[in-house]
Amino acid sequence: MDGSGEKKPxxxxxxxxxxxxxxxxxxxxxxxxxxxxxxENGMGGARVDAIAERAGTNKRMLYHYFGDKxxxxxxxxxxxxxxxxxxxxxxxxxxxxxxEGIAELALFTWRYFHKHPEFLSLLGTENLHRARWLRQxxxxxxLHSHLIVELTEVxxxxxxxxxxxxxxxxxxxxxxxxxxxxxxxxxxxxxxTIFGRDLADTGNLDAWERHIVHVTLASIKA
Amino acid sequence: MDGSGEKKPxxxxxxxxxxxxxxxxxxxxxxxxxxxxxxENGMGGARVDAIAERAGTNKRMLYHYFGDKxxxxxxxxxxxxxxxxxxxxxxxxxxxxxxEGIAELALFTWRYFHKHPEFLSLLGTENLHRARWLRQxxxxxxLHSHLIVELTEVxxxxxxxxxxxxxxxxxxxxxxxxxxxxxxxxxxxxxxTIFGRDLADTGNLDAWERHIVHVTLASIKA
DNA sequence: CCGGCCAGTAACTAAACAGTTACTTGATGA
DNA sequence: TCATCAAGTAACTGTTTAGTTACTGGCCGG
Numbered sequence: 208m209d210g211s212g213e214k215k216p217x218x219x220x221x222x223x224x225x226x227x228x229x230x231x232x233x234x235x236x237x238x239x240x241x242x243x244x245x246x247e248n249g250m251g252g253a254r255v256d257a258i259a260e261r262a263g264t265n266k267r268m269l270y271h272y273f274g275d276k277x278x279x280x281x282x283x284x285x286x287x288x289x290x291x292x293x294x295x296x297x298x299x300x301x302x303x304x305x306x307e308g309i310a311e312l313a314l315f316t317w318r319y320f321h322k323h324p325e326f327l328s329l330l331g332t333e334n335l336h337r338a339r340w341l342r343q344x345x346x347x348x349x350l351h352s353h354l355i356v357e358l359t360e361v362x363x364x365x366x367x368x369x370x371x372x373x374x375x376x377x378x379x380x381x382x383x384x385x386x387x388x389x390x391x392x393x394x395x396x397x398x399x400t401i402f403g404r405d406l407a408d409t410g411n412l413d414a415w416e417r418h419i420v421h422v423t424l425a426s427i428k429a
Numbered sequence: 430m431d432g433s434g435e436k437k438p439x440x441x442x443x444x445x446x447x448x449x450x451x452x453x454x455x456x457x458x459x460x461x462x463x464x465x466x467x468x469e470n471g472m473g474g475a476r477v478d479a480i481a482e483r484a485g486t487n488k489r490m491l492y493h494y495f496g497d498k499x500x501x502x503x504x505x506x507x508x509x510x511x512x513x514x515x516x517x518x519x520x521x522x523x524x525x526x527x528x529e530g531i532a533e534l535a536l537f538t539w540r541y542f543h544k545h546p547e548f549l550s551l552l553g554t555e556n557l558h559r560a561r562w563l564r565q566x567x568x569x570x571x572l573h574s575h576l577i578v579e580l581t582e583v584x585x586x587x588x589x590x591x592x593x594x595x596x597x598x599x600x601x602x603x604x605x606x607x608x609x610x611x612x613x614x615x616x617x618x619x620x621x622t623i624f625g626r627d628l629a630d631t632g633n634l635d636a637w638e639r640h641i642v643h644v645t646l647a648s649i650k651a
Numbered sequence: 652c653c654g655g656c657c658a659g660t661a662a663c664t665a666a667a668c669a670g671t672t673a674c675t676t677g678a679t680g681a
Numbered sequence: 682t683c684a685t686c687a688a689g690t691a692a693c694t695g696t697t698t699a700g701t702t703a704c705t706g707g708c709c710g711g
Binding site for chain 3: 451452455486487489490493
Binding site: 233 | 687689690
């Protein structure tokens, strides 16, 4: 196509921008940029060009590493689930008393949601589409059982000790904790607007943290 | 452009399709179609053409009645809020005992969320955009106070009667009820997938309904 | 009975979009 | 030392999209 012997434009370009040539870093940069873009705009609102720009690369690389927009989104979602479940494994709710174990799980979940609103946003997007991509995922089948197993053991110990009611169900307890955290964080903008109180205020956040622990324990106490 | 004297195409068309010429009905049809389209696809995923087609009309009418896509979305959102707050006004939670009043509000809220998942979906979309459109709304300023006023009265009566704890806060109680309903319905698809249990199953729905009432009352009982 | 007005239609436009192509660059091992 | 291949770039393409334009036809007051 060229063959004119003129190499100037290309040479000048390689001086302007430092060529990375670091596949691992490029891949990671794309994944992080995509996480933010999908979390901020949802599947329909996210722009492939915007992801490439945020990652400091271009579309070609994005398609090179991840195939297409949908597969990139699935990678982002899987990574987000791996993130919370990995962090969850590091806390051992069975180490102290049953009440302290439940309180610890509630605190962890609330704080993780608060620290990672992009995870909640991705969940919202995925549910809007009725778990269309999550259901296709092969990576995320065995990931969640650990949580329920450990929670079941703590509840059983509490029941035997007579501090928890017999009807306390592990899934219900987890859903209760998750509900109270998820709704407060993910709906803070409409709630703050219609009730005229800033839910992101530190005082309100601390109060809600205590509230979650109180509600969870009150609902299973014997 | 034509002037050829041929009027056939237009005349034939008016025979094919009955001309409605009913502004009220057209407007309502667009609003309903838009509600479904926005609820199913979010702001970024909703298509103006799809709304026009669902409404049995065309884009011109949509822009004629509502200005543009964003204003149409705002109308949809306002209508959805008016819907739940209007229904809420018809229940009088102060008519019976404080406990029964709280249980009634919890049941109403849960059942309304279950019957109107499109409302939850619109809330999700609006929060993704940090209440960008809701904050602009002039219609929805005084709409929500009624709920808090009535709830405050019921809680105060319960405290005086010694059945509720003094620290029970009206906003917290409402947020608790809303959290438990919202999360279960709006996140049912990812939850059913990762925990391998169909949350839309009637048995599970009924159990969660009882659970919401139980948790709410347990958290404020003296 | 007619002129303007409002409901309604279909075809159009400019921009934005996901995905592709044709190319350059640099490192590596034979 | 040079052929090869993966990493990277930028310009392009066909399609989709929100929004517009130019029109039709029925109805109603004068």
